[in-house]
Amino acid sequence: MKHIKFKDWTLIVDVEATQQLYAKWTEGSAERCGCDNCKNFIANRSNAYPNDIQALFASIGIDYRKELDVNYISKNSCHQHFYDGSFYFVGSFIGKDCRIQLDKESYTRELQAINDNFKMGFCSTKLDLFDSVQNTVEIFFITVLPWKIDKCLDIN
Numbered sequence: 001m002k003h004i005k006f007k008d009w010t011l012i013v014d015v016e017a018t019q020q021l022y023a024k025w026t027e028g029s030a031e032r033c034g035c036d037n038c039k040n041f042i043a044n045r046s047n048a049y050p051n052d053i054q055a056l057f058a059s060i061g062i063d064y065r066k067e068l069d070v071n072y073i074s075k076n077s078c079h080q081h082f083y084d085g086s087f088y089f090v091g092s093f094i095g096k097d098c099r100i101q102l103d104k105e106s107y108t109r110e111l112q113a114i115n116d117n118f119k120m121g122f123c124s125t126k127l128d129l130f131d132s133v134q135n136t137v138e139i140f141f142i143t144v145l146p147w148k149i150d151k152c153l154d155i156n
């Protein structure tokens with residue numbers, strides 16, 4: 001297990017298992033969906049994550065082109081488009097869990113701002129995506145992107 005210090009967290013990562021996981025997946029959630037909002041995400045993908053986050057993903061073994069989930073949220077009056085999404089890695093972490101349970105059924109997420117356009121947090125989870133039962137960590141993010149593809153496709 002590799003220990004990675006990041007901000008106030010310590011990530012304990014099985015890099016090899018994480019890399020194997022991403023190697024199995026052929027594409028990201030945005031490609032699987034294929035709607036115009038997702039096409040815009042793909043057009044922005046290399047800028048969707050700050051440089052230090054891309055470096056963090058690389059050290060964890062995450063292929064940033066293969067997000068497990070991405071959702072369009074909304075746009076603001078400055079034509080900035082908000083998306084959220086998530087990645088997973090095999091391992092665990094020490095530090096704040098971003099998932100705050102409100103009551104039995106609902107929860108919220110408290111994310112840390114990395115810059116003006118990007119927020120993220122970590123939460124412990126178990127997924128049945130994995131062949132064997134392993135502890136996994138969800139990396140949840142919100143990113144703010146311009147509309148890069150044909151303006152006519154922006155129906156938001």
Ligand SMILES: [Zn+2]
Pocket residue numbers: 030033034035036037038039
């Ligand atoms: Zn979509």
